[in-house]
Amino acid sequence: MSAPARQDPVSQGSIRRRLLLVQLAGAAALAVLLYFVVLSVTRQVAQQSQDNVLAASALSILGSARVSGGEIVIDLPYSALSMLDSVTDERVFYAIWLGDEFLSGYQDLPRPQRPGEAQPAFLEAAFLGAQVRIAAVERPFSTDLGNEQLSVSVAQTLTGRDQTMARISRVALGVGAGFFALSAVLALIVAQSTIRPLNRLTGAVSRRGPRDLRPVSAPVPSEMVPLVASLNSFMKRLETSLSRSEDFIAEAAHRVRTPLAIVRTQAEIVQRRVRDEDTRNAVREMIHAVDESSRTAGQLLDHAMVVFRLDDLACEPVDLPALVRETVSQVGVLSEMRDIDLILGRMEDAVVEGDAILLQNALRNLLDNAIKYCPPLAEVTVSVRNDGNEICLQVSDTGPGFPEGGKRRLVQRFSRGDNVSGVVGSGLGLTIVEDVTVAHGGRFTIDNNDGGGACARLFFPAS
């Protein structure tokens, strides 16, 4: 009989990782967005300011045009070009057109679309191997030849703006990365602190002893209250069901044994009073049957209790020699009744970690067996040995011994030796011994002594 296999819970992703991933993805998207927004806004601002200067410069040139002596005179005002020059070493170009007639400057300078009266026009184009920004303005100009549009284009290379943009883009990249890093740290902290109450709950539950079924009282976040509430109600149900099984086993024992006790006692009375041999034999058979069923019932109940306790094996140091002495003094009367000598053999100090009640039950079963199957005047010797590595509890007798080759079968439930007919037994005793020993990390062997008789040994790891 083995304890039901514990099923490991199936893990489906980690809340922490999921939380972290979602937050990091959001932060990354935001950082990229931030980068592009910063870039585009600054580009716009830079463009705008350059355009303003270019337009102003062109307008001031345009404003200085006049007709003098039938000729168009244009003084390039110093300020018009110096304001362009002031910031960087940009190259500056201009072109002045009257209608379609080129007047001055760089004739090849591309002309933006015709600007309106009030609005300057702008164009970005390649010129003399460099990218330039061109602003054009115009106004009607009266000459001798009639009214023509006088248009002035002023151009400036973009090196400075591109450098500024590159710098700003680096800064924007830095801001984006910094934002991302900060968000990542925050996300980590958030994920950690979200998980912390869960971890605390896990710790509080897993630190408990096997029989601690009190409700969880540690404060938890409101989202976890339903979980903890159902956990508590589950533990409550478990506790009820556990104590019910324990009560049930005790009650079942009571219900079964009391009527059996009445029948047996009455039968003994009848047997003492009746003279007729046949009736006496019949009653004897009856008592035999009662003993058999009560012993079987008892061992079934014991076995149920053993299995029940094995599920949650207590783990306390058990003084094995003391336990042996107590059990032997208990069973001593039974062996005396059959003129069997129950002897305490070598008793070395030994401590086994486990459940004293179960260990005692196992030993009791071995002793009961030995006493039951041995003839009068046999000897049953119990000894405890401890070589520091392994502890051996041995019950050896001078009886008929175990049937050869039947060990495996004897340990099976309801199985009994072939050579024991006529003796009351349920076949559960050795099963209990085996279960208890294995649960304590030990092993159970049965052999026959060289000089005859059975020898049962329980081996436990020395603690």
Next chain:
Amino acid sequence: MRFLLIEDSEALASAVVERLHLDGHVVDHAGDLATAWDYVATTDYDLILLDIMLPDGDGRSFLERHRSADASTPVIVLTARSEVSDRVGLLDLGADDYMVKPIDFSELEARCRAVLRRRGGEARNLITLGNLGFDSLAGTLKIGGETVQLRTRELRLFEVFINAPGQIFSKSALVDRLFSYDEDPSENAIEVYVGRLRRRLAGSDVGITTVRGLGYKLEQT
């Protein structure tokens, strides 16, 4: 001996009382704890037989109060519960011994004897027949000045005879008295034990004689 039986099942109690009467014991029966305390207060008992599940309380509480009152009367607990859970607690509470129902009366007798022997034999039952002295508690025969220790079965066989000297016991009746019911002894086994007992009795005024075809009886020679 005088017993107090504390047991709530009437049917079981009356059977136990009757069964113990057959062995010549006197038994008072209390069906609950209150009655039990009344009996204990007024009568000296050699031994108390205590059931654990009682209508007006747990037998354990009786044990505790009994022990704290420093009463010396030994208590044997009769439990119907699973041995695994009860065993340790009962002895810790001061029970002298316990038995699981149904009660095997020869086992009960043996346990009573063991308990009383441990307690120093206050209820020593000494019988003298001719030059033979018999201490049933210690299980010894005194022949002349010499003490002979009997083994348990010899002792029980001798008790059967000495409680009814001159009465003839058939082999099958002796088998019933001597062996527990889960054994399957032949009537030859009785001859073996009678033979051993005769050797123990050698030199005394008492002997076991064979009544051919009927059985054995104890006679003073």
